[in-house]
Amino acid sequence: MEYVQDPKFNGNATLYRTPEEWEAMQRKKEAESRERYQNDPQAAATKLYQIARGDTGGGRAASALLLSLWNNNYVANLRDVICSLDIDNTEAAIALLSTLGPGHHLERYLTQEQIIEIIDVWGDMHEKRRAEA
Numbered sequence: 177m178e179y180v181q182d183p184k185f186n187g188n189a190t191l192y193r194t195p196e197e198w199e200a201m202q203r204k205k206e207a208e209s210r211e212r213y214q215n216d217p218q219a220a221a222t223k224l225y226q227i228a229r230g231d232t233g234g235g236r237a238a239s240a241l242l243l244s245l246w247n248n249n250y251v252a253n254l255r256d257v258i259c260s261l262d263i264d265n266t267e268a269a270i271a272l273l274s275t276l277g278p279g280h281h282l283e284r285y286l287t288q289e290q291i292i293e294i295i296d297v298w299g300d301m302h303e304k305r306r307a308e309a
Contacts, residue, residue: 206263209267213267220267223264225286236260237261238265239298244271
């Protein structure tokens with residue numbers, strides 16, 4: 177029987193799961209996250225805003241998505257965004273993307289001050305990446 181080590185635990189507390197158990201656990205997390213954000217774009221935007229303020233790979237990805245949805249001055253690579261987020265944050269991004277469109281803009285869910293805070297944290301890095309591309 178093959179086991180997959182759960183990355184949440186290490187040392188003496190290491191738990192092992194079969195690949196089937198691991199897949200079932202991941203699918204359950206995905207379904208719970210999808211249900212949480214599906215009809216609540218405010219919760220999805222708030223979740224992404226909270227991680228976008230941090231200095232992590234997920235924060236960089238969330239900030240890129242939020243800045244690209246704010247105006248036409250920045251375009252995010254959605255593959256990079258989705259691949260850089262965990263299950264919960266990916267479902268928040270998908271829910272937010274499915275909500276926005278004609279008559280539904282990010283301005284309904286985040287304030288300009290919140291976007292300015294994200295720009296203060298990540299603006300220079302995104303500008304450098306755009307210049308290098």
